[in-house]
Amino acid sequence: MNLTLRIWRQNGPSDRGKMVAYEVKDISPDASFLEMLDVLNERLILDGEDPVAFDHDCREGICGMCGMMINGVAHGPERATTTCQLHMRHFSDGDTIDVEPWRAAAFPVVKDLVVDRGAFDTIIGAGGYITAPTGAAPDAHATPVAKVDADAAFEAATCIGCGACVAACPNGSAMLFTAAKVAHLGLLPQGQPERDSRVLHMIEAHDAAGFGGCTNAGECTTVCPKGIPLTLIGRLNHDYRTAARR
Numbered sequence: 604m605n606l607t608l609r610i611w612r613q614n615g616p617s618d619r620g621k622m623v624a625y626e627v628k629d630i631s632p633d634a635s636f637l638e639m640l641d642v643l644n645e646r647l648i649l650d651g652e653d654p655v656a657f658d659h660d661c662r663e664g665i666c667g668m669c670g671m672m673i674n675g676v677a678h679g680p681e682r683a684t685t686t687c688q689l690h691m692r693h694f695s696d697g698d699t700i701d702v703e704p705w706r707a708a709a710f711p712v713v714k715d716l717v718v719d720r721g722a723f724d725t726i727i728g729a730g731g732y733i734t735a736p737t738g739a740a741p742d743a744h745a746t747p748v749a750k751v752d753a754d755a756a757f758e759a760a761t762c763i764g765c766g767a768c769v770a771a772c773p774n775g776s777a778m779l780f781t782a783a784k785v786a787h788l789g790l791l792p793q794g795q796p797e798r799d800s801r802v803l804h805m806i807e808a809h810d811a812a813g814f815g816g817c818t819n820a821g822e823c824t825t826v827c828p829k830g831i832p833l834t835l836i837g838r839l840n841h842d843y844r845t846a847a848r849r
């Protein structure tokens with residue numbers, strides 16, 4: 604495949620940045636989107652140019668490091684798919700593809716396609732710890748968990764913290780991410796002692812980091828590579844109201 608890429612180039616946080624066009628040739632349809640960028644970067648390096656900076660780690664859809672706007676859509680055109688798992692066969696030979704970083708006030712651009720998602724760490728840190736006895740591992744059936752709760756907690760825990768939900772949200776809200784993190788502990792018995800303080804502190808950290816509020820636009824769940832459902836935001840609101848009343 605031969606493609607034209609229009610990629611956001613920005614030297615650092617204070618640089619204005621701009622779209623720059625590149626041609627890439629002989630790309631295999633079986634290459635991933637990141638492998639296609641690797642091909643471009645190898646050529647740029649050989650030509651003595653600055654390669655395009657982008658985040659990645661596992662390239663298996665589990666670490667949450669990769670993420671970019673591809674033709675204006677977070678993680679690109681395939682649903683429930685991270686950028687690293689997106690393959691070039693979903694594009695056509697001759698396509699022009701726009702590639703940009705996440706756009707959100709709370710995710711400042713570090714360079715090119717790399718943004719600082721440290722605000723997510725702050726929200727998780729604000730959630731604190733759980734109270735659990737240490738020592739020998741308890742028997743698996745010592746703390747019964749209803750199957751329906753175990754499944755829901757597991758589903759929430761699959762959030763990989765990629766930030767696509769924020770990038771897609773017209774308000775730059777991180778409510779889907781925060782809801783997933785609040786739910787995966789709040790659904791389990793081990794998460795109950797700090798349940799109220801956890802949700803209050805995480806929402807406080809969310810707002811302080813500059814993320815916007817949720818207005819139920821639903822864009823977040825559409826682009827979420829892990830299919831985190833919007834219902835978790837309803838659950839978060841319920842938890843928050845209950846904790847605030849208490």
Ligand code: SF4
Nearest residue numbers: 762763765766768827
């Ligand atoms: S909720 Fe989905 S889109 Fe948002 S950070 Fe988690 S995995 Fe990424």
Ligand code: FES
Nearest residue numbers: 662666667669687
């Ligand atoms: S590189 Fe780890 S999820 Fe994409």
